[in-house]
Amino acid sequence: MYQYRKLTDQEKADILRQRKARGYPPHSPPLLGIDDRHYLLTAACYEHRAIINTQSRRQVLTDTIFEIFVSRGMNILAWVILPNHYHLLVNVTMFGHLSEIFRLIHGRTATQWNREDGQLGRKVRHRFSDRAIRNEGHYYTTLNYIHFNPVKHGHCASPYDWDASSVHWYLEEMGRAWLRDVWSQYPVLDYGKKWDNL
Numbered sequence: 001m002y003q004y005r006k007l008t009d010q011e012k013a014d015i016l017r018q019r020k021a022r023g024y025p026p027h028s029p030p031l032l033g034i035d036d037r038h039y040l041l042t043a044a045c046y047e048h049r050a051i052i053n054t055q056s057r058r059q060v061l062t063d064t065i066f067e068i069f070v071s072r073g074m075n076i077l078a079w080v081i082l083p084n085h086y087h088l089l090v091n092v093t094m095f096g097h098l099s100e101i102f103r104l105i106h107g108r109t110a111t112q113w114n115r116e117d118g119q120l121g122r123k124v125r126h127r128f129s130d131r132a133i134r135n136e137g138h139y140y141t142t143l144n145y146i147h148f149n150p151v152k153h154g155h156c157a158s159p160y161d162w163d164a165s166s167v168h169w170y171l172e173e174m175g176r177a178w179l180r181d182v183w184s185q186y187p188v189l190d191y192g193k194k195w196d197n198l
Contacts, residue, residue, distance in 0.1 A: 037091050037092050037093060037095075038077070038089065038090070038091055038092070038132070038133035038139060039089075039090055039092045039095075039130045039131060039132055039133060040087060040088070040089055040130070040131040040133065040142050040145075040146075041087070041088045041089075041090055041092075041098070041128060041129070041130050042085060042086070042087050042088075042128060042129045042130075042131075043085060043086055043102060043106070043125060043127070043128040043129075044084060044085040044125070044127070044128075045083075045084045045085060045124060045125060046123040046124060046125060048084045048085065049084060050083035050084045051083070051084065051113060051117075051124055052081060052082065052083050052084065052086070053083045055163050055164070057109075057113065058081040058163060058164035059164065060109060060112070061081050061086065061105075061109055061164075062079065062081055062164055064105050064108055064109055065079070065086075065088065065105055068101055068104050068105055069088075069090060069101065072093070072094055072097065072101065073093050073094070074090055074091055074092055074093050074094065075090065075091040076088055076089070076090050076166075077089040077090065077091060077143075077166075078142075078143050078146045078147070078166040078170075079146065079164075079165065079166050080146045080147065080149045080150060080162070080164065080165040080166070080167075081164035081165070082149060082150060082153060082155065082164075083155070087145070087146045087149060089133075089139075089142055089143060089146060092130075095130075098128070098130065102125075102128050106124065106125040109124070110122075110124035110125060137186060140182050140185065140186035141186040141187070141188060141191050142191075143170075143182065143186075144182060144183055144186055144187070144188050144191075145188050145191050145192050146165070146166070147159045147165060147166070147167040147170075147179075148188055149165075150162035150165065152192075167179070
């Protein structure tokens with residue numbers, strides 16, 4: 001963090017441009033400071049249809065999520081976007097505004113995708129759910145759950161193979177050894193079992 005302050009304006013601009021090109025937010029993964037505002041947020045497509053079925057749609061959704069959450073002062077700590085649902089680990093500062101935030105995100109993307117698919121009026125989203133993070137162990141297990149989700153649902157063999165996940169962000173910033181240690185210390189086990197009935 002302190003090294004960044006020593007960079008020239010051009011070097012900083014280059015770093016931000018590279019991060020954006022990779023689909024990362026402009027900052028590094030935040031340091032953990034557990035409080036009562038950390039939540040796992042999950043949203044699913046209507047009837048679990050695979051509407052977020054291309055890399056470009058997943059990128060558009062990721063960009064829209066970051067734009068709307070960050071503009072409201074909320075930090076996204078981890079994410080995964082799958083073809084029919086997504087998970088976010090967020091430091092929520094405006095809990096009462098979550099419904100409005102999801103309406104903005106889903107309204108913008110649903111309209112665009114329905115136009116692209118020639119299905120105007122199609123219901124794209126079903127609802128969202130929230131789960132409060134209770135402690136440090138719960139936080140890191142949730143992080144692992146998010147990163148392992150594409151494997152759990154059979155989209156890839158390794159979390160590193162999925163294109164729309166913060167695992168790449170953590171890999172670049174924290175390293176593979178850190179991710180491996182977090183995985184071994186906080187295994188997923190049955191975490192999230194039966195959540196697919198959202």
